[in-house]
Amino acid sequence: MITEKIERLLNDAAKKIGLSDSLTVSFSNMPKLCDFQCNDCFKLAKTAGMAPLELAGKIVANIEKDSDFCFEAVKPAFINIKLTDQGFEKLGQTILNSENCGLEKHKNGQRVILDYGGANIAKTLHVGHLRPAIIGEAIKRLYQQLGDSVISDVHLGDWGLQLGLTELQLFEDGVLDFYFGKSDKPAEITLEMLNEAYPKASARSKVDDVFREKAEEWTLKIQKKEQPYFDIYKKIKDASVPKIRANYQALGAQFDEWYGESDSSDYVDEAIAIIEKKGLLHESDGAMVVDVATENENIPLPKSNPQEPQRYKNPMPPAIIKKSNGAVLYATTDIATILMRNKLHDNPDRIEYITDQRQAMHFTQVFRVCKLSGISPENQQLLHIGHGTMNGKDGKPFKTREGGTLKLEDMINLLIEKAGEKLKSNGQEFDRDLALKIGVAAMKFGDLINNVGKDYVFDLDKFLSFEGKTGPYLQYTAVRINSILAKVENVKEGQFKVYSDDERDILRAAVRQLSSYEVCYKEKSLAALCASTFDLASAFSTFYNNHSVIGETDEEKKSSFVQLLKMVKKLLAQALHVLAIEVPEKM
Secondary structure (H helix, E strand, C coil), X not given: CHHHHHHHHHHHHHHHCCCCCCCCCEECCCCCCCCEEECCHHHHHHHHCCCHHHHHHHHHHXXXXXXXXXXXXXXXXXXXXXXXXXXXXXXXXXXXXXXXXCCCCCCCCCEEEEECCCCECCCCCEHHHHHHHHHHHHHHHHHHHCCCEEEEECCEECCCHHHHHHHHHHHHCCCCHHHHCCCCCCCCCCHHXXXXXXXXXXXXXXXXXXXXXXXXXXXXXXXXXXXXXXXXXXXXXXXXXXXXXXXXXXXXCCCCECCEHHHHHHHHHHHHHHHHHCCCEEEECCEEEECCCCCCCCEECCXXXXXCCCCEEXXXXXXXXXXXXXXXXXHXXXXXXXXXXXXXXXXXXXXXXXXXXHHHHHHHHHHHHHHHHCCCCCCCEEEEEEECCEECCCCCECCCCCCCCCEHHHHHHHHHHHHHHHHHHCCCCCCHHHHHHHHHHHHHHHHHCCCCCCCEECCHHHHCCCCCCCHHHHHHHHHHHHHHHHHCCCCCCCCCCCXXXXXXXXXXXXXXXXXXXXXXXXXXXXXXXXXXXXXXXXHHHHHHHHCCCCCCCCHHHHHHHHHHHHHHHHHHHHHHHHCCCCCCCCC
């Protein structure tokens, strides 16, 4: 809101001297010198027919007087802009009085479907499911905060080979005898059975071709809804979904829709017919495929380390729509899902997926088929937000001490245990709910402060620190502010005033934090909001260390301090809500 006002003043002045180009404003890297800077006079000087510094001086001379700002042309050709104390005070009051802390929503908010769950039924959730849940929930809330209408879908993996493998293993273990007339005793399929059956079947399929081929046939029967295979599938789903819900709930991930690949199965034939009608489908080695490669396309291959040269392969392989045995693949169900979503939600403006970046080629193929066939309208944006991996301190994907994949439930218990130890070391009694809030906040902030596409090292001891750039530090700052405000609740509400550089630094941090929302929206990453919210909390801590709010004897000053605390509380609460981090009552 402030940068827009400054740019309007600058551009009005530029028009007065005959310039038609737009001038832009950025934050200053030297806040003690100025708050904002315009560096455009260098590139516009030739067009204006004058020296850069002369142009800067003329623009400043023609700026309409505004008591909120001071403009100055300085060598070599910068325009420095400072907020006056009146400007700072107006800013603080605006943040306090506005619904969204002065954060402007997009005038034309879009309708978005956000797909970020991806848990597979019959399989235990593991740490690989953390990042899409954490990132997706935060991006959803960011979009909503800025005016988009968002529908979140968990999109369960419930229609692939893992079902055939699991059912076949259960059959061979005698669990399914009732369904095949071998027993009169009704079969009960439990989560414990599934946790044993799938890993066992998956390992067998890698060394036993006969077993794998049989599992593929079994999968096809499930997809064709043949009995008793389909009834068994429904039992497996009923056993899996409650646990999946509980794990996502512990992470604070909330989904509007709980569809799975199976729900798109009713749209598969229609999607294939649309593709075929467009003349895109053809046979290749018995399978039905769509060519999606573009001319002279080079596909970057993943690097084993950042230093090695980039290698490419070419061209993009075709999208396989139907296997030679008639079974459909993930690409087919994802294409059918886009058709389903467009029918159910009247062609949303955007459909976005948050998954491991190693699935980039898969989504490129799916999106191209949808665009070529018209399943996705021309003006609809299809986007894959690929995330990096969460690694251990050895730089490799995070594992258990034994080298196995860590279950998500075990990770949540680890968070509770470690946060509980931290509370005890600070002299507090163990509180499971509090430990969960702190542990989850530590994990989320430790993830989200990194760029979405980058790998990062999971260091829980570092993430759990109550000091430094961490989630618990932000929680602790919010709890501290709430505690102070509870002790001064009877202070008369007065005007927002600025008395020191500490308050100015808080307000500077507030402007940067509010501007970071738009940066996050464009980058599809919450890193900027995490960093700027930490800077805001740090600026408050400096103020808190230098000023006594409760002990202040000047009532007017004390009232202003209280207003400042309320403003910081509001900014923190808004940011932490977007990051899906809860603020405890105590820490």
